[in-house]
Each structure stands twice: as C-alpha cells, then as structure tokens.
Amino acid sequence: xxxxxxxxxxxxxxxxxxxxxxxxxxxxxxxxxxxxxxxxxxxxxxxxxxxxxxxxxxxxxxxxxxxxxxxxxxxxxxxxxxxxxxxxxxxxxxxxxxxxxxxxxxxxxxxxxxxxxxxxxxxxxxxxxxxxxxxxxxxxxxxxxxxxxxxxxxxxxxxxxxxxxxxxxxxxxxxxxxxxxxxxxxxxxxxxxxxxxxxx
Numbered sequence: 001x002x003x004x005x006x007x008x009x010x011x012x013x014x015x016x017x018x019x020x021x022x023x024x025x026x027x028x029x030x031x032x033x034x035x036x037x038x039x040x041x042x043x044x045x046x047x048x049x050x051x052x053x054x055x056x057x058x059x060x061x062x063x064x065x066x067x068x069x070x071x072x073x074x075x076x077x078x079x080x081x082x083x084x085x086x087x088x089x090x091x092x093x094x095x096x097x098x099x100x101x102x103x104x105x106x107x108x109x110x111x112x113x114x115x116x117x118x119x120x121x122x123x124x125x126x127x128x129x130x131x132x133x134x135x136x137x138x139x140x141x142x143x144x145x146x147x148x149x150x151x152x153x154x155x156x157x158x159x160x161x162x163x164x165x166x167x168x169x170x171x172x173x174x175x176x177x178x179x180x181x182x183x184x185x186x187x188x189x190x191x192x193x194x195x196x197x198x199x200x
C-alpha cells in the first residue's frame with residue numbers, strides 16, 4: 001500500500017509523516033511507536049503478551065523488507081494492483097494474527113483498554129484513535145488517498161471473512177469435553193476482537 005502511493009491505513013499515514021520528518025525508516029518508526037503506545041497501557045492496566053512483542057518486531061522487520069523488495073515509481077495499473085493486494089493481504093494477516101490468540105498488539109490493546117476504562121464502545125474508541133492518528137499523520141505529510149478509504153471500509157469485512165480459516169481450536173478431546181453441554185454452543189468460539197495495525 002505504501003508503494004502504491006494511493007493512500008495507506010491511518011497508522012501508516014502517521015509512519016509516513018514521521019518518516020518525512022526524521023531519519024528513521026518506516027519499520028523503525030512502527031516499532032518505536034509500538035513501544036510508546038505500550039506505555040499508554042500502564043494506566044489502562046493492560047499487560048503485554050507474546051503476541052504483543054511479536055506484533056512490534058515482526059511488523060517492523062516485514063515492513064522494511066517489503067519496502068526494500070517492492071520497486072518505486074510504478075505505473076497506475078501496477079499501483080492499483082499493489083493497493084488491492086495490500087488491503088486483501090492485510091485483512092488476511094489480521095485474521096491470522098487474531099486467530100492465533102497470543103494476545104493483542106500495542107494498538108489493539110490500547111483500544112480495548114481504553115474501551116474498558118471509559119465504558120465507551122470499541123467502535124467509538126477505535127474511530128477516535130484512527131481519526132486522531134490520521135489527522136496527525138496527514139499534518140506531518142503522510143499520504144491520504146483512495147487507499148485510505150478503501151482500507152477503512154474493507155479491512156473489517158475481510159478480516160471477518162478470513163477469520164474462520166485461522167481461529168485456533170483445542171484438540172478434539174478438549175473440544176468434546178467443553179461442548180458436552182448442548183446449550184453451550186461450539187467450543188472455543190472466537191471472542192470479539194478489534195482489528196490491527198494493522199497494523200497496527
């Protein structure tokens with residue numbers, strides 16, 4: 001989505017804006033902000049998990065690797081393909097990440113923690129955070145475009161579509177034990193989770 005230059009998700013808008021203003025790489029900025037967001041977890045009484053740390057490290061490394069491999073200044077058809085592919089792959093990766101059940105990334109934990117602390121809906125908290133991040137990133141010079149709108153509208157439904165493919169379930173014996181009560185519903189039903197950063 002960055003190489004498509006047609007607009008990126010709100011957090012990437014912020015990363016791009018900071019990349020223009022500092023000497024740090026896109027991936028490094030992602031990692032640094034991930035750690036800073038973790039500091040906001042303290043008053044929200046959130047605790048980092050393996051998935052939280054993995055989110056920071058893997059996202060930073062894969063972002064820089066992808067930008068190193070993908071060429072710049074492509075034609076419009078190639079850029080459109082990168083945009084659509086980026087949105088699809090992001091929805092797929094968020095579903096895989098949530099389905100693994102190793103805990104939220106920094107941005108997801110911030111949203112769920114703020115929702116619990118304030119009693120406000122996840123939808124409202126997520127919207128406020130995303131709009132704030134987008135506004136700051138745009139003011140710093142990040143790219144806002146059709147891709148930003150496409151991402152905002154499509155990543156949620158895509159994640160919901162792909163999630164059943166990746167939800168971790170326990171072994172058949174444990175599942176049968178948990179599902180002994182016919183009224184209990186299917187075992188290991190995925191808990192409602194806010195999507196990332198992308199992303200986070």
